Amino acid sequence: MWQTLYEELRDRNFTLIAVALDSRDGDALPWIEAANPTYPCLIDREHRVADLYGMVNVPEAVWIDERGRVVRPAEPAGAYEGFRRMDRVKREMPVDAARITAEAKATYVNAVRDWVLNGMASEHVFDAERARAHVRVPTDDVARAHVAFRLGQELIRRGQTEEGDRWLRDASQLHPDSWCMWRQRAGVNELGLASQPDFWARVDALGARKYYAPVDMKGMPQ
Amino acid sequence: MVTILTDGETIEVPAGRVEGDRLWLSEAELENATGWSTKKEGLCRGDVCVPIPPGRERDFVRDGQVDVAAAWRHLGKPVVHSQDASVWVLGEAAAERASALQSLEAPNFTLPDRSGRMHSLSSYRGKKVMLVSWASW
Numbered sequence: 001m002w003q004t005l006y007e008e009l010r011d012r013n014f015t016l017i018a019v020a021l022d023s024r025d026g027d028a029l030p031w032i033e034a035a036n037p038t039y040p041c042l043i044d045r046e047h048r049v050a051d052l053y054g055m056v057n058v059p060e061a062v063w064i065d066e067r068g069r070v071v072r073p074a075e076p077a078g079a080y081e082g083f084r085r086m087d088r089v090k091r092e093m094p095v096d097a098a099r100i101t102a103e104a105k106a107t108y109v110n111a112v113r114d115w116v117l118n119g120m121a122s123e124h125v126f127d128a129e130r131a132r133a134h135v136r137v138p139t140d141d142v143a144r145a146h147v148a149f150r151l152g153q154e155l156i157r158r159g160q161t162e163e164g165d166r167w168l169r170d171a172s173q174l175h176p177d178s179w180c181m182w183r184q185r186a187g188v189n190e191l192g193l194a195s196q197p198d199f200w201a202r203v204d205a206l207g208a209r210k211y212y213a214p215v216d217m218k219g220m221p222q
Numbered sequence: 223m224v225t226i227l228t229d230g231e232t233i234e235v236p237a238g239r240v241e242g243d244r245l246w247l248s249e250a251e252l253e254n255a256t257g258w259s260t261k262k263e264g265l266c267r268g269d270v271c272v273p274i275p276p277g278r279e280r281d282f283v284r285d286g287q288v289d290v291a292a293a294w295r296h297l298g299k300p301v302v303h304s305q306d307a308s309v310w311v312l313g314e315a316a317a318e319r320a321s322a323l324q325s326l327e328a329p330n331f332t333l334p335d336r337s338g339r340m341h342s343l344s345s346y347r348g349k350k351v352m353l354v355s356w357a358s359w
Binding site: 001002012013014015016017018019020021022030040041042043044048049050051052053054055057058059060061062063064065066067068069070071073077112115116119128131132135136137138139140142143144146147148150151154155158160163167180183184 | 225227230299300301302303304305309311312313314315316319320322323324326327328329331333334335336341343344346347348349350351352353354355356357358
């Protein structure tokens with residue numbers, strides 16, 4: 001998804017780092033092989049980056065400047081709700097939903113380009129006050145969810161699947177906003193995507209709430 | 223053998239002694255695993271000390287050993303363990319995560335790529351970095 005953007009901007013003192021929030025051994029590998037990216041693609045079985053940066057879904061991104069300062073905290077990276085209007089049998093999106101999805105992606109990619117080329121002068125860079133206002137501050141339950149999740153992942157890695165799964169369930173209940181935790185636990189269907197009926201039921205239960213958090217970016221379809 | 227997962231590290235403690243919800247470590251093991259140690263001021267790491275309430279010393283320190291789980295709870299940090307108490311996770315408190323996020327300093331991490339090579343965010347200092355999550359699910 002990001003290879004073209006990375007190749008375009010890699011000589012501009014920019015890198016992209018993808019972090020796969022995947023736990024089952026080898027899950028992410030075929031996908032990485034297929035995309036054959038030239039940017040670093042890291043494997044994060046314990047969802048450590050999600051914990052440190054407050055990520056709750058994929059794709060979400062954080063912009064970090066040359067000094068190691070966050071200039072845009074975690075937010076959906078060019079994603080749009082369009083899939084919620086997908087025909088769930090044919091797996092096709094209505095034309096206008098597909099168009100808005102493409103628009104969201106293009107708007108985001110253009111913003112990244114603007115930041116890389118113009119630095120702090122880019123209108124998409126938040127000043128410190130605005131960046132702080134966009135930080136997702138974790139609650140005690142979120143902190144507890146992350147320890148439960150780590151324990152669950154470690155137990156599953158050791159073959160103690162049943163108990164591990166219980167910890168993952170606890171984690172997801174403590175941090176219901178995290179689609180990463182929920183989907184990591186959910187079974188996978190024959191397409192390798194967690195898009196079985198449970199997933200759709202959970203999406204539908206959102207009602208008017210968003211699947212992807214709103215993005216404060218000029219021109220971004222909401 | 224007890225495995226302790228701390229913020230970013232996995233530590234094996236051969237001599238860890240479990241007693242229900244308690245995990246007794248030697249002072250050296252405590253400091254090695256967590257960076258915290260016990261002093262006359264209480265539980266300390268660097269310049270920070272958290273006093274132990276008078277009269278409750280034996281809840282934390284007994285026979286030269288420290289109950290790291292009690293210490294962790296006293297510090298307001300989350301701690302969980304597996305049923306058989308062979309794996310413990312010592313997490314960070316929400317307030318610590320929150321203040322790190324509000325500082326806007328990007329927290330460092332080290333993770334492997336597909337070939338097992340380790341990458342640290344800090345090694346990309348000097349470049350703009352777009353850090354993006356994805357998943358196969």
